[in-house]
Amino acid sequence: MEPSTSARPVIETAALTKVYPGDVTALGGLTVNVAPGITGLIGANGAGKSTLIKILLGLLEPTGGTAKVLGHDSVQEGEQIRQVVGYMPEHDCLPADVTATEFVTHMGRMSGIPATAAKERAAEALRHVGLHEERYRQIGTYSTGMKQRVKLAQALAGDPRLLLLDEPTNGLDPAGRNAMLELIERIGEEFGISIMVASHLLGEIERICDHLVAIDAGRLLRADTIDSFTKASQMLLIEVEEGTAELSTELTKRGLEPRAYQRALLVPIDGDDTYDAVRDSVASLGLPLSRMEQRRHQVEELFRTDDQQLEVVDVR
Amino acid sequence: MSVEAPPPSPGSATGVIHDLGYRRYDGPRLGRPRIVAALTWHSFRSAFGFGRGAKAKIVPVITFLALCLPAVVNAFAMSRGNARLISYDTYSPVLRALVMTIFVAVQAPELVSRDLRSRVLPLYFSRPIRSSDYPLAKYIAFTAACLVMIEVPLLLLYVGSIVNVHGGAAVWAQTRALIPGLLVGLMWSVVLAAISLFLASLTGRRGFATGAVAIFFLLTYVLSQILLQVETQNTINQSGPVQVKGGGPGGPIVAGPPLPVPTAEKVSGLFSPFTLFDGVRMWLGGTTQADQVPKPGSFGAVYAVVLLAILALSLTGLFARYRKARLA
Numbered sequence A: 001m002e003p004s005t006s007a008r009p010v011i012e013t014a015a016l017t018k019v020y021p022g023d024v025t026a027l028g029g030l031t032v033n034v035a036p037g038i039t040g041l042i043g044a045n046g047a048g049k050s051t052l053i054k055i056l057l058g059l060l061e062p063t064g065g066t067a068k069v070l071g072h073d074s075v076q077e078g079e080q081i082r083q084v085v086g087y088m089p090e091h092d093c094l095p096a097d098v099t100a101t102e103f104v105t106h107m108g109r110m111s112g113i114p115a116t117a118a119k120e121r122a123a124e125a126l127r128h129v130g131l132h133e134e135r136y137r138q139i140g141t142y143s144t145g146m147k148q149r150v151k152l153a154q155a156l157a158g159d160p161r162l163l164l165l166d167e168p169t170n171g172l173d174p175a176g177r178n179a180m181l182e183l184i185e186r187i188g189e190e191f192g193i194s195i196m197v198a199s200h201l202l203g204e205i206e207r208i209c210d211h212l213v214a215i216d217a218g219r220l221l222r223a224d225t226i227d228s229f230t231k232a233s234q235m236l237l238i239e240v241e242e243g244t245a246e247l248s249t250e251l252t253k254r255g256l257e258p259r260a261y262q263r264a265l266l267v268p269i270d271g272d273d274t275y276d277a278v279r280d281s282v283a284s285l286g287l288p289l290s291r292m293e294q295r296r297h298q299v300e301e302l303f304r305t306d307d308q309q310l311e312v313v314d315v316r
Numbered sequence B: 001m002s003v004e005a006p007p008p009s010p011g012s013a014t015g016v017i018h019d020l021g022y023r024r025y026d027g028p029r030l031g032r033p034r035i036v037a038a039l040t041w042h043s044f045r046s047a048f049g050f051g052r053g054a055k056a057k058i059v060p061v062i063t064f065l066a067l068c069l070p071a072v073v074n075a076f077a078m079s080r081g082n083a084r085l086i087s088y089d090t091y092s093p094v095l096r097a098l099v100m101t102i103f104v105a106v107q108a109p110e111l112v113s114r115d116l117r118s119r120v121l122p123l124y125f126s127r128p129i130r131s132s133d134y135p136l137a138k139y140i141a142f143t144a145a146c147l148v149m150i151e152v153p154l155l156l157l158y159v160g161s162i163v164n165v166h167g168g169a170a171v172w173a174q175t176r177a178l179i180p181g182l183l184v185g186l187m188w189s190v191v192l193a194a195i196s197l198f199l200a201s202l203t204g205r206r207g208f209a210t211g212a213v214a215i216f217f218l219l220t221y222v223l224s225q226i227l228l229q230v231e232t233q234n235t236i237n238q239s240g241p242v243q244v245k246g247g248g249p250g251g252p253i254v255a256g257p258p259l260p261v262p263t264a265e266k267v268s269g270l271f272s273p274f275t276l277f278d279g280v281r282m283w284l285g286g287t288t289q290a291d292q293v294p295k296p297g298s299f300g301a302v303y304a305v306v307l308l309a310i311l312a313l314s315l316t317g318l319f320a321r322y323r324k325a326r327l328a
Helices: A049-056 A078-084 A100-110 A115-128 A144-156 A174-189 A226-230 A244-253 A272-285 A297-304 B032-047 B054-079 B093-117 B121-125 B133-162 B168-200 B206-237 B263-271 B273-283 B297-325
Strands: A011-020 A024-034 A038-042 A064-069 A085-088 A162-166 A194-199 A211-216 A219-225 A234-240 A259-261 A264-268 A289-296
Touching (some): A011 A049, A024 A049, A024 A211, A038 A174, A049 A064, A049 A162, A049 A194, A078 A085, A100 B032, A100 B121, A115 A144, A219 A226, A234 A244, A234 A272, A264 A272, B032 B093, B054 B133, B093 B121, B093 B133, B093 B206, B133 B297, B168 B297, B206 B263, B263 B297, B273 B297
Parallel strands (some): A038 A211, A085 A162, A162 A194
Antiparallel strands (some): A011 A024, A211 A219, A234 A264, A234 A289
């Protein structure tokens, strides 16, 4: 993407530990490097995502270890970090009786943008998130989806190099979720801003992320690119209206390893031959094929092995 | 706004471009002091309801006009040949205490409780300021707002007076009388802003915050007045010159120096910020015409110490409030 920054991680933590009073370990020796691009921070509620974000913003001092954001130490250089990082909290954080324009302008100013420029940037940020028409309305009159967009716009107002988004799809309906995810993807890819999206919904954010960082109980489960997560884990889902059993036998005969998944069959993909074999099988049996699509099932299972309750939502 | 479509350079004015790409900001970034200044200005404006709807301006406007009323009446009276009716250092004490109570009770929550209610604080703290910068900006802003409320009527009083007096000496006399009045106003503002912001910062519910501030100022004032009356009654009953009263804690020996006002009466002035203001004012040489508190004499130092202690406590509480809030 950006060759100048791609070499250096945007976030580096080393043995990062946070123990709250009462011996509650929120982070237990987390070491992870986050490359530029869109990164999903996946973990169940209470896995330590919010603690990590607070430490990265320099608002919370770690008990041990270090964290660097865009090369700045989180303890020593919190102010420098907060100048170049935009943050979208999980909870409601908007005053009701102010217009979106005024609010985002004010928040831009709080990021150090001079008055006139802050006004321009607020208008632009609101346009980018799709609130151009409504920007002079009071925020209290907005729908949940619009409010989420204002939250995103205020994070953009300061022209961040990195966005930390905490559960950005919270409270949105499916359409709203999709729109928000598309927006985040666009910001990451077209605007060239690195993004870390914290979420407990793996299926939801995996499709917009370049990398995934999975944490559980303050420890790193795995950090890798999406591709390596899903490599060798591509599955083909085949659903026929009838004759599923026959198809299964036929596929096995052709050297594939189908297994039942709900009313359909899953076959590991091994190159184009797999598709050919499936096509030929279905054709030779004359079965009514109703669905055939790629699935990435292994990703979810990979997280399930550690018996934490990740909510998994199937995403097409 | 005209950000919609900056003209594309190669002169091709073919319709509106709807989707401009993201533009980076490469202008100057203001440092922390300038950000705090911006927050201060923003808060100062909101103390008078600017940047909000018309409803938010009702209380500031009415209270401000109420405080200006004595100055206007004075100007009118002086134009009819009367001497100045109102002293600069006391202004109109009961009116000022009452109206300022209303002002801080309604507007202090506007500055701090709103942000708590809407949970916008994490957005402030995720920006390049420190956790103490937020209460600092709010405090400076609200002190300034109180100054406007108190000093502008004084300046009106001054202007109304000097246009009605003649000769440089007379103007100079007015000016010299004005200065202590301005200083008293400063004392009021610094303390009122601290107390009211601290109390308001304890809750995000505006109604509660307003109630807490109003009750604090009214109750302490009433308490102080009642005590004062009770003690004054006592003194009268025990009829003046008999100062040897029962014997102090040390035994029956001491008669104590004859005081013009018994200490008990002065102690009653300790219970309200407004009586403290008055006590300190008189202690520092102000006029005594306002009969709120007995003339304190050397007891004035106690008033000053208590007032400073209240100020320090309020500010400590206010700043501590936001040290914790940072992580919420």
